[in-house]
Amino acid sequence: MDSTTDHTLERKTAFKRLRRRLRSLYFGSHPVAIRFQIAMALLDIAIIGFFIASPHLGRGNVFLVIDYGIALLIAFELAARAIIAPNLRYWAARGMTWVDLIILATLLFPTLLSSFAFLRFLRIWVLGQSKLLKLLLLRAGYGRIEDVVQACVNLLTFLFLVTGFVYTTFYGREPKITNFIDALYFTVATVTTTGFGDVTLPGTLGKITSIITMIFGISLFVRLAQAVVRPYKVVHPCPQCALQRHDTDAVHCKACGHILNIPDDGD
Incomplete structure (x- = not known):
């Protein structure tokens, strides 16, 4: 009985070490963590490049x-995120989990689910949500444009999702969609409402x-234009009403008047 208890404790201890x-x-923000996060970002780029080169x-x-x-790398990442999550319900409720599950399914069944392969471009959004991007912006002194970068990531994700859908669905059906660039050209022309009309989708x-x-x-x-022209506000939750954004020189919360203590950039 004692031996069984010891083994159980050892497994729990090992699991806790792995989780930490x-x-x-x-x-983390230490060098090893940064290298790991960069490697994961390169994985995202590899997935996108693989989809473009697949045909x-x-x-x-x-x-x-x-x-x-x-697929194996994504499966390992899913397992790792399940381990570090507070609980499995939290892990299953996250949008990034479902993004990875969908991408994993398209990789495991490339022929059967080829029509959904364009969803792999959601990894652009995953990359934009990563702590690494925010950390790099802060270290480079560009923390003020985080909202602008996020809006760019959202727009870029949408552009590539639509491009991937057009490429996957209309390649071979529309003579003018002969490669990924043609699909991207159609998407940009449509999004900007330029509408040259030289590439159109049938039916x-x-x-x-x-x-x-x-x-x-x-x-x-x-949304991108708003992020560019909107005055910069620092993220500092008000302890009284929880208003998130305030002017950089704000002393009182505009919503409730509570005294704020916003740290300077140099603090």
Whole structure:
């Protein structure tokens, strides 16, 4: 009985050490953690590059090795995030978890789910949500433009998602969509409402795709413009009413009048 208890304690202790180590890698700011986070960012870029190059790789051995290799890495990351999460319910409720699950499914079943491969571009959004990006902006002295960068990431994610959908759905159906650049050209022309008309999508699905692209694209452009021209406000939750953003020189909260103690950039 004592032996069984000892083994159980050892497993719990080992699990706690593993959890602390993973938390340190994912959320830390020390050199090892930064290198790890950069490696994960490179993985995101590799997934995007793999999707763009997929039509030129065929479905041979090289394609399958890369495909399942990336799938294995994403599976490990999903497991790691489950370990560092407070509980499994929290892990399952996160949007990033479902993004990775969808991407993992497209990698495990590349032929069956090829129509959904464009969802791999959601990794751009995942990259934009990472602590690494915020940390690099702060260290470079560009913390003030975090909102602008986030708006750019959201717009870029949308552009590549639509481009991927157009590329996946209309490649071979529309003669003028012959490669990824053609699909990107159509997306940018539609989002900006330039509408050159030299590349159009056929049928009802094509019209619906164009309508959705214009509506959401314009909304994201407006959001980006707002982030650029909006006066900079520091994130400092008011202890009284929890208002998040205040002027950098604010002494009192504009919502409730509570005295604030906003630290200077040099603090």
